[in-house]
Amino acid sequence: MTDDRRPQARTAPRVLKIAMNGVTGRMGLRQHLLRSILPIRDEGGLQLADGSRVQLEPVLVGRNEAKLAELAERHKISAWTTDVDEVLADPSVDVFFDAALTTLRYDLLRRAIGAGKHVFTEKPTADTLDQAVDLARLARGAGITAGVVHDKVYLPGLIKLRRLVEEGFFGRMLSLRGEFGYWVFDGTTQPAQRPSWNYRAEDGGGIVTDMFCHWNYVLENVIGPVRSVTAKAVTHLPERRDEQGRPYAATADDAAYAIFECETPDGDRVIAQINSSWTVRVHRDELVEFQVDGTAGSAVAGLHRCVAQQRSQTPMPVWNPDLAPDGSKDQDFRAQWLEVPANARLDNGFRVQWEEFLRDLLAGRPHRYDLLSAARGVQLAQLGLASSAQRRTLDVPELAL
Template sequence: MSETRVIRIAMNGITGRMGYRQHLLRSILPIRDQGGITLADGSKVTVEPILIGRNEAKIKELAELHGVEQYTTDLDAMINDPSVDVVFDASMTSLRYDTLSKAIAAGKHVFTEKPTAETLTEAVDLARQAQMAGITAGVVHDKLYLPGLVKLRRLVDEGFFGRILSMRGEFGYWVFEGEIQEAQRPSWNYRLADGGSMTTDMYCHWNYVMEGIIGTVKSVNSKTATHIPTRWDEKGEPYEATADDAAYGIFELETPAGDEVVAQINSSWAVRVYRDELVEFQIDGTHGSAVAGLNKCVAQQRAHTPKPVWNPDLPVTESFRDQWSEVPANADLDNGFKLQWEEFLADVVAGREHRFGLLSAARGVQLAELGLQSAAERRTLDVPEISL
């Protein structure tokens, strides 16, 4: 029996919400506890996390809680530790470029949250650094691994929609101001100087969702807003919200077949949810339509499409939601973050490029920059192609 290879992962920013819940608790620890993953050649690889954070007491508590042997506040020491194979970063966006640059220079493989940098220039530079270093770099594209979007992509691949006409997305929920009820998101999210911004946060996601399901983003027209001008921080102190808490975007897409598709995506932390899930995407095509959330996907074929007639004088008696059919998973789909981690680790062992790398992340940063510029200038902007 072949020996199981152990990949040591320095996990930076692990005390944050995403770093802890999705990457440590729901991805790396389950991979460790299940005995690793079996690769295509039959060999096995498992993981050994090293927890890194600024609060030593907190990371020590997490390490003891989850049976993790090593933890530290010294990120640089772990980056330069020859026994470390992968550096993962889920810390603040403003620190990410320096962290990833150091890790790449040290010859480490990198896996990171988004955005990968505060500017397009830095994001492209990171992609160049990784290419020159020959390391495997992965960027979290978790939404493409979610059951709902996996089903939606399958419908695209099977030609269910015919010619795709449009895509629309609704994302968001009410984030409490923090005065009476505690806010569900950290206060830096709403301060521009600290890297906050709905556009900066979410357009990098929407870019890979649109790319991964339909095609290339060719233009953007965006409107931003700061609907809640005053919020309260973690200490209960009021502060001015200088970052946009909502972004309303219209995007022109091009499919691999050359068809033009119009996408509309609304993102808001000042909206109350009247949807089945916190994010939903609808695709309409000549032969059918589908709506997907994080888990569920429903579809309506052309032959099953009803023929409503507009009549404001009569109450609606039909249930439009009941006219859609649920799309089956036809497979057991694990946590999206965990699935991408497993794919990335297999790429690390094989020494190959990860399909969602730093160049894909740079396109997300580019779309966020153009979205903010579009809103400021009140005009539609083309999205230029990025090359290394």
């Protein structure tokens, strides 16, 4: 039986108007406006399968009138507003996008869905799991196309890693190890490169809330659903300075050390260990790297590169603490891995997902990364914090609408 609550196909408009809330912030500006929507607009619009194009018309939404006006003038954008209600009441606005404060997101998305807008949003989608699931139910009932930003699986390194999974390169997958993070200055000698609210729990900050939403969809994409979590969340730097140089108590976690148990489509259990930190100095090729080990091969993927080593090409290292590395082929471990080629043009991951979401919208079909997938990310973050507080492993129940 056909579910008539699903998005319905409609005649593609020549112009798609997208209200973009939070574009004065770092992520909303750089990745979504400057590197996604504006390039598509400036190249003549989104090209569809039949060769036709649909132009995009952004409407900038935010709280700072001066910043919005300057941004609109600089990038030749005709419409901007500080009035969200005006945008939601405008029947010519097709899509509501949100990249503003997480603490305000649930209410904004709920109102946008109620106004009949398609929604595309950053994550987490809500402060609580109940709210995140409620959004998914509302979107399903409204018959709109809803999507959540899952940018990392659209990046070259993760695309290559996923291709190895689909080709059966790993044999039986055994484990995944991930390292993410960098040093975020505390504001005393150098200004912090992240906003201060990220380090205040009362404002929705914390690395678990921020990053476990990412790790959930990455693990689902590479291995399969997360079935349990064991986590330790800590605040290594208890005091920081805000944008005005004033000291404040850092009440949110700035590092998390977690073990996830995931299930493959074949029913195997794979252990994934991921360290996330804003208090670590980078000594790796990229800011985030994932190593997957299997019986038939291993691979290491970052955001852009991916290298692999097959079972038949695996050397036999011998542990000898009395011999220092001499630079020989036998001891140059990085040189023993082969680069995984892209074999295709791989554009900016945010833009690629925007294009996929908009094509789904225009075709009247659901987006594969919907608000329920976002709810699973919120669920994992909450369970991660609970695991840390209770000092025990917690199961991850399956979510359903």
